[in-house]
Amino acid sequence: MHNEQKITNMQTLESNKKSTEKSINPISLNLPDFTTDSYKDAYSRINAIVIEGEQEAHDNYISIATLIPNELEELTKLARMEMKHKKGFTACGRNLGVVADMEFAKKFFSKLHGNFQIALEKGNLTTCLLIQAILIEAFAISAYNVYIRVADPFAKKITEGVVKDEYLHLNYGQEWLKKNLSSCKEELMEANKVNLPLIKKMLDEVAEDASVLAMDREELMEEFMIAYQDTLMEIGLDNREIARMAMAAIV
Amino acid sequence: MFGLIGHSTSFEDAKRKASILGFDHIADGDLDVWCTAPPQLVENVEVKSATGISIEGSYIDSCFVPEMLSRFKTARRKVLNAMELAQKKGINITALGGFTSIIFENFNLLQHKQIRNTSLEWERFTTGNTHTAWVICRQLEVNAPRIGIDLKKATVAVIGATGDIGSAVCRWLINKTGISELLMVARQQEPLALLQKELDGGTIKSLDEALPQADIVVWVASLPKTIEIDSDNLKKPCLMIDGGYPKNLDEKFQGENIHVLKGGIVEFFNDIGWNMMELAEMQNPQREMFACFAEAMILEFEKCHTNFSWGRNNISLEKMEFIGSASLKHGFSAIGLDKQPKVLTV
Numbered sequence: 168m169h170n171e172q173k174i175t176n177m178q179t180l181e182s183n184k185k186s187t188e189k190s191i192n193p194i195s196l197n198l199p200d201f202t203t204d205s206y207k208d209a210y211s212r213i214n215a216i217v218i219e220g221e222q223e224a225h226d227n228y229i230s231i232a233t234l235i236p237n238e239l240e241e242l243t244k245l246a247r248m249e250m251k252h253k254k255g256f257t258a259c260g261r262n263l264g265v266v267a268d269m270e271f272a273k274k275f276f277s278k279l280h281g282n283f284q285i286a287l288e289k290g291n292l293t294t295c296l297l298i299q300a301i302l303i304e305a306f307a308i309s310a311y312n313v314y315i316r317v318a319d320p321f322a323k324k325i326t327e328g329v330v331k332d333e334y335l336h337l338n339y340g341q342e343w344l345k346k347n348l349s350s351c352k353e354e355l356m357e358a359n360k361v362n363l364p365l366i367k368k369m370l371d372e373v374a375e376d377a378s379v380l381a382m383d384r385e386e387l388m389e390e391f392m393i394a395y396q397d398t399l400m401e402i403g404l405d406n407r408e409i410a411r412m413a414m415a416a417i418v
Numbered sequence: 419m420f421g422l423i424g425h426s427t428s429f430e431d432a433k434r435k436a437s438i439l440g441f442d443h444i445a446d447g448d449l450d451v452w453c454t455a456p457p458q459l460v461e462n463v464e465v466k467s468a469t470g471i472s473i474e475g476s477y478i479d480s481c482f483v484p485e486m487l488s489r490f491k492t493a494r495r496k497v498l499n500a501m502e503l504a505q506k507k508g509i510n511i512t513a514l515g516g517f518t519s520i521i522f523e524n525f526n527l528l529q530h531k532q533i534r535n536t537s538l539e540w541e542r543f544t545t546g547n548t549h550t551a552w553v554i555c556r557q558l559e560v561n562a563p564r565i566g567i568d569l570k571k572a573t574v575a576v577i578g579a580t581g582d583i584g585s586a587v588c589r590w591l592i593n594k595t596g597i598s599e600l601l602m603v604a605r606q607q608e609p610l611a612l613l614q615k616e617l618d619g620g621t622i623k624s625l626d627e628a629l630p631q632a633d634i635v636v637w638v639a640s641l642p643k644t645i646e647i648d649s650d651n652l653k654k655p656c657l658m659i660d661g662g663y664p665k666n667l668d669e670k671f672q673g674e675n676i677h678v679l680k681g682g683i684v685e686f687f688n689d690i691g692w693n694m695m696e697l698a699e700m701q702n703p704q705r706e707m708f709a710c711f712a713e714a715m716i717l718e719f720e721k722c723h724t725n726f727s728w729g730r731n732n733i734s735l736e737k738m739e740f741i742g743s744a745s746l747k748h749g750f751s752a753i754g755l756d757k758q759p760k761v762l763t764v
Contacts, residue, residue, distance in 0.1 A: 312534050334535065388454035389495060390534075396456045406458070407440040414443035 199381045201263055201319045209379035211268045214260040216373065219272035220307060221253035227283060227299040234292045245336055252329045259322040275372065279365050293344065293351040294358040300340020301398055302366055308333050309390030317381040337398055344402045356412065363415040420475035420718035421504040421512030422711045424694065425482040427664055432483045453492045455481040457500040459507060463692045465715060468749030473718045477694045478504055480518060490525060497521045502533040505542055510723045512543050513714035516663055519545040523730065541725045544717065546710020548727040550682040551586035552742040553709040554661045556752040557679055558634055559595060564755060565655045565677050567633045575601040575632035577625065578639025580609040583661060586733035587636055592619045593735055601628040636681070637662050649673030679755055682709045687749035706753060716744045
């Protein structure tokens with residue numbers, strides 16, 4: 168609608184005009200300086216998280232196949248893609264002359280990794296799929312979508328390719344859970360309650376480094392919530408159920 | 419399908435609505451939580467035109483609140499994400515309500531066509547400004563005579579004359595109504611001069627000069643918060659049409675024979691059976707709505723799937739006539755003073 172904006176509010180909008188104009192210029196003007204020590208230092212951790220994340224994803228898909236052997240072929244295909252991504256992201260770090268801090272990354276994933284292993288041992292397939300194919304994939308998609316906007320040209324190209332694949336992976340978990348929703352809903356809710364707060368914590372933990380890479384915490388969280396909400400909607404949960412599940416992220 | 423992208427009028431209001439709708443996670447959250455909240459498709463509705471055609475539509479809340487205006491990146495994301503959701507849902511034509519179109523225009527969001535894996539198709543969206551402008555003109559033509567103002571002798575001031583709606587209203591008034599005089603007020607003088615040239619009419623005035631001379635004042639930009647206007651200096655009777663957003667003009671003007679009318683609001687001939695306009699605090703929420711929203715419905719009724727109102731100063735008389743006659747045909751009417759009797763007497 169409507170309209171001409173009210174002058175009372177115009178002040179606020181007007182005062183943002185300069186930065187707005189900046190933001191509409193070619194994206195390259197907003198890119199951070201990839202050569203500074205502070206950028207490289209932050210990148211050593213973020214890059215490590217991404218590399219470790221792809222390795223975890225590979226291992227998790229192979230593990231999930233032990234619970235649903237008839238899906239072995241499909242899951243092996245997904246796992247191979249994750250290894251390809253890992254190589255791509257390793258090249259991104261090398262391209263910037265950064266050594267990935269893998270120790271930090273292993274610790275970063277340890278809790279979620281632990282929860283996945285417990286679920287695997289118990290044969291809780293729903294929990295395994297929620298952790299890997301929904302939460303981790305949605306987390307990756309959101310981070311990659313934000314990163315693409317501020318990445319160096321080499322990493323941008325690699326990440327654009329990866330994010331397309333990750334949507335396929337998210338779709339895999341989504342379709343399985345959709346088919347089995349009536350029998351897995353309770354476990355899904357419980358697994359969400361335990362693991363969604365971990366994702367939030369992981370995001371908070373990485374926020375400072377991400378901001379050095381010009382990735383905004385608020386934007387990361389919003390992107391994640393969009394990907395997560397879309398997936399839960401596709402699985403067949405209604406608005407209120409999703410709202411209840413999302414609640415776990417802000418407690 | 420038609421779509422409406424709306425938002426709450428304040429953060430407090432938004433939390434209250436979220437709680438009613440069962441979105442507890444954001445209802446309990448602070449502004450930071452709202453800044454990260456995805457847009458929500460909150461209601462689906464079926465609407466039947468006076469001609470008997472049925473259409474379906476959705477209401478999307480962008481989770482934007484006016485308190486986010488100072489965070490331009492957040493505001494930008496809210497608008498673009500809501501638009502992406504509308505497109506992903508396969509909606510043919512979606513109206514950008516409230517601050518949505520203002521943010522789109524002011525932050526030049528045309529530059530942001532790619533949202534994640536969605537390339538926004540602008541032809542799926544409309545600002546709804548053509549219908550809003552037509553409705554405001556209609557409200558003026560119908561209601562002025564009711565309070566004893568003869569249009570042929572009337573002086574009309576348009577405040578915010580150079581904006582998208584303001585310029586369309588000026589164009590219509592000069593060409594279609596036979597009013598005695600048009601006074602045009604805006605902050606920037608250069609576009610005013612251009613508009614005067616285009617219209618080959620109208621007089622450029624300051625706000626202080628225009629108000630005491632006007633029988634009718636159309637506001638499509640509102641008052642600075644600090645401004646004080648002495649109602650004694652206004653003509654009596656005086657018709658004030660509040661065409662801005664949010665609508666709060668009646669707080670500024672009080673006095674005998676000063677009639678304040680909410681501009682750009684229409685009423686449908688039948689109950690719609692939705693909840694969203696109740697939340698938008700319409701007087702008759704089952705029938706009343708912003709004219710911009712109605713434009714999306716009209717375009718869907720007419721199977722006119724195009725960004726009918728788009729960009730600035732593209733609203734022609736022909737477009738206003740088209741949307742106006744379709745509006746009447748499908749059962750919309752502009753609300754008048756009898757529906758919304760805000761005659762303020764001290």
